[in-house]
Amino acid sequence: MTPDFGQVWVYLSASPLTALTITLVAYLVGDWLYQKSGRMPILNPVLIAVVLITVGITMTGIDYWTYFEGAQFVHFLLGPATVALAIPVARLLKTMRKGFGAIAVSLFVGSATAAISAVFIAEILHASEKTVLSLAPKSVTTPIAMGIAERIGGLPSLTAVCVIMTGIIGAMIGPYVLNAARITSWDARGFAMGVAAHGIGTARAIQINKNAGAFASLAIGLNGLATATLIPILFTLWQWWTTP
Amino acid sequence: MLVALTQLLFCQLVGEVIARAFDLAIPGPVIGMSLLLVVLLYRQSIPENLESTAEGILSHLSLLFVPAGVGVVAHLSVLGNEWQAIIGSLIGSTAITVLVTGWVLQRLHRGVSDDS
Numbered sequence: 001m002t003p004d005f006g007q008v009w010v011y012l013s014a015s016p017l018t019a020l021t022i023t024l025v026a027y028l029v030g031d032w033l034y035q036k037s038g039r040m041p042i043l044n045p046v047l048i049a050v051v052l053i054t055v056g057i058t059m060t061g062i063d064y065w066t067y068f069e070g071a072q073f074v075h076f077l078l079g080p081a082t083v084a085l086a087i088p089v090a091r092l093l094k095t096m097r098k099g100f101g102a103i104a105v106s107l108f109v110g111s112a113t114a115a116i117s118a119v120f121i122a123e124i125l126h127a128s129e130k131t132v133l134s135l136a137p138k139s140v141t142t143p144i145a146m147g148i149a150e151r152i153g154g155l156p157s158l159t160a161v162c163v164i165m166t167g168i169i170g171a172m173i174g175p176y177v178l179n180a181a182r183i184t185s186w187d188a189r190g191f192a193m194g195v196a197a198h199g200i201g202t203a204r205a206i207q208i209n210k211n212a213g214a215f216a217s218l219a220i221g222l223n224g225l226a227t228a229t230l231i232p233i234l235f236t237l238w239q240w241w242t243t244p
Numbered sequence: 245m246l247v248a249l250t251q252l253l254f255c256q257l258v259g260e261v262i263a264r265a266f267d268l269a270i271p272g273p274v275i276g277m278s279l280l281l282v283v284l285l286y287r288q289s290i291p292e293n294l295e296s297t298a299e300g301i302l303s304h305l306s307l308l309f310v311p312a313g314v315g316v317v318a319h320l321s322v323l324g325n326e327w328q329a330i331i332g333s334l335i336g337s338t339a340i341t342v343l344v345t346g347w348v349l350q351r352l353h354r355g356v357s358d359d360s
Contacts, residue, residue, distance in 0.1 A: 046310055074308055078309070090281055103353070109344060110348070113345065117340045144274070162334060184350075185350045188345075188346045188347075192342045203306040
């Protein structure tokens with residue numbers, strides 16, 4: 001009896017088992033390359049894994065939704081992982097006696113910079129108004145960003161894509177920017193990554209230094225709230241400014 | 245570990261219920277995180293098993309973004325013919341934000357443990 005590979009493939013291409021295995025293998029390869037390179041930020045494990053999986057599912061003809069049906073088990077863990085960020089933040093706040101004012105100022109400045117610079121650069125590059133508005137909340141976690149985009153008249157689906165790209169870009173170039181600017185304090189490095197590049201930037205900070213990780217975790221939580229408050233205010237001011 | 249995982253899921257569940265019941269713009273997991281934070285700050289110490297479980301999940305936080313990242317590639321068409329402007333804005337704005345935020349905090353705040 002010869003094995004029926006067609007039958008096997010029908011099972012594999014639809015089973016969550018394949019998608020889950022592919023996701024983990026691709027990530028392990030990405031992480032291996034990243035570690036091998038001496039942790040070069042440009043070799044971001046998420047980016048490598050995404051490229052490998054995309055090439056893999058395109059070549060084998062598995063469509064994205066079939067893939068996601070399996071990979072959603074990994075995606076689901078983002079929820080409990082977000083809750084778990086309370087632990088490094090609690091550990092930090094229990095030992096911190098000063099610096100709350102400095103954090104509040106940096107948060108406000110960072111949150112405003114993220115939104116204004118995105119809008120400003122997109123305007124210079126002649127993006128349409130809908131695109132400009134979709135870019136404004138790109139530095140906060142996806143669900144908050146989509147909510148803000150919807151409220152100010154952007155495209156939530158475009159925002160979702162921009163948020164993930166921002167995270168990967170931040171994790172890739174953030175450390176080089178911080179080095180070039182001689183920002184050596186782990187607190188400041190972590191906080192900057194959390195404000196600019198939400199969870200993906202934080203994930204990187206956590207792997208590098210405990211303090212950086214705690215400050216990054218603090219930053220994403222706070223920046224979600226700050227941006228959700230700040231952008232609608234900035235948007236109203238901007239409308240008032242541009243309407244004759 | 246099982247107890248800790250249940251605690252995390254429970255916080256998320258309560259967060260989701262609050263977010264939906266009051267129709268809040270803040271996602272359920274973020275509310276769950278805030279609730280857990282309040283509980284932990286109120287307690288004397290952080291339970292050890294919760295701490296080690298959180299550490300385990302968070303050390304692989306990058307992995308959890310991979311499916312969403314693949315989704316981005318599948319939806320790259322939303323960038324349309326404005327992709328140059330979008331990518332330019334994302335790279336420029338992210339670099340500026342990292343720089344400004346890090347610089348301001350470093351100037352204002354001597355680290356809690358960096359120099360001690």
